[in-house]
Amino acid sequence: MMKVEIHPEAVERVKKFSISDHQLGFGKYVAPIMIQAMYDHGEWQRFDLLPYGPIQLDPCSKVLHYGQEIFEGMKTFHQPDGSIKMFRPEQNARRFNQSARRMSMPEIPENQFLKACEVISAYCQHLVPKRLGESLYLRPFMIASEVGLGIKPSKQFLFIIVASPSGAYFSGDSVKVYIERDDIRAAQGGIGFAKTGGNYAASLKSYTKTIEAGCDQTMWLDSTHQYIEEMSGMNFMCIIDGELHTPALTDTILDGITRKSVLEIARLDNFVVREEKIAIDHLLKLIQEGRCTEAFVCGTASVICPINSFLDKDGKTYSMKEGNGKISMYLREKLISIQAGKVKAPQGWMYPVEEIKF
Numbered sequence: 001m002m003k004v005e006i007h008p009e010a011v012e013r014v015k016k017f018s019i020s021d022h023q024l025g026f027g028k029y030v031a032p033i034m035i036q037a038m039y040d041h042g043e044w045q046r047f048d049l050l051p052y053g054p055i056q057l058d059p060c061s062k063v064l065h066y067g068q069e070i071f072e073g074m075k076t077f078h079q080p081d082g083s084i085k086m087f088r089p090e091q092n093a094r095r096f097n098q099s100a101r102r103m104s105m106p107e108i109p110e111n112q113f114l115k116a117c118e119v120i121s122a123y124c125q126h127l128v129p130k131r132l133g134e135s136l137y138l139r140p141f142m143i144a145s146e147v148g149l150g151i152k153p154s155k156q157f158l159f160i161i162v163a164s165p166s167g168a169y170f171s172g173d174s175v176k177v178y179i180e181r182d183d184i185r186a187a188q189g190g191i192g193f194a195k196t197g198g199n200y201a202a203s204l205k206s207y208t209k210t211i212e213a214g215c216d217q218t219m220w221l222d223s224t225h226q227y228i229e230e231m232s233g234m235n236f237m238c239i240i241d242g243e244l245h246t247p248a249l250t251d252t253i254l255d256g257i258t259r260k261s262v263l264e265i266a267r268l269d270n271f272v273v274r275e276e277k278i279a280i281d282h283l284l285k286l287i288q289e290g291r292c293t294e295a296f297v298c299g300t301a302s303v304i305c306p307i308n309s310f311l312d313k314d315g316k317t318y319s320m321k322e323g324n325g326k327i328s329m330y331l332r333e334k335l336i337s338i339q340a341g342k343v344k345a346p347q348g349w350m351y352p353v354e355e356i357k358f
């Protein structure tokens, strides 16, 4: 494994940095350091810990034209003993490389990815917020930096990690979901399962529709417009006849780490868990019949947010019986307590970050 070069200016900058605001929000503050590495001549070059700052890109860099780009989102949590731990970072490393393969980008050896995440977390230890649900959000990303307008895979790449002390995203309000019946997010054989910018750019038109309709989250259906897939940045789950249901993973759905964790927690608690196709019209019928009692969205940023209603294209609203559902909130508390080190985590979930004295 390559080590990370620590630049003294970066250490000086982060040492002096503090945040007094208690309303941290999401992505509002960013730590004054970043990890940076270049890929060239067929291999990863040095990994550096540098002061945070603008990067120079030639206007003809491939990422600016063809969107060859991937990213991750993950969190480091304060623990009761004063240490900090990352939540399932090897899952992010695995998914990053899965996205890289789909987007014709170089993989990063898992150990190197983990080391880079650990180093930036360690130098930000004093910036990891301590209240329940708060965390240091890490955003690793990779862009195609080769200069040239030819449509072909770049030979040069830039890998960066920035870190953002973040608040508990969940305000206590449950969300209203807008069912997107027209546009689709992904199709079979496409890039839906990859965490790449294009998927998010393509979701923004529906984001505007969603907000204008007075809703909070867009629900995407599959390319046949029949089956539920996910939200723009979260996966979907619901409780039907007391069982936990979620759409089965396909190449059009992002394999969420929160999704995986919630399913594992639920199975350990002897819930019946079903990963199957869910037709939207069937779900709406089950809501009306009172058989689907709860629904929620889950992802790294918000952990779990209960859904209180669905708005359909014809203007009809379907309200959940339990808009702030018992099971959703139970699963949420359980996962948050694991992340905060208040409850024993399943084997290997919490990755200790070695403390650095400086």
Ligand SMILES: Cc1ncc(COP(=O)(O)O)c(C=O)c1O
Pocket (backbone or CB within 6 Å): 073, 230, 231, 232, 233, 234, 235, 254, 255, 256, 257, 258, 259, 298, 299, 300, 301
């Ligand atoms: C499209 C999409 N679906 C689902 C998720 C949830 O994934 P995770 O739980 O790994 O954050 C995310 C967020 O990363 C996402 O962007």
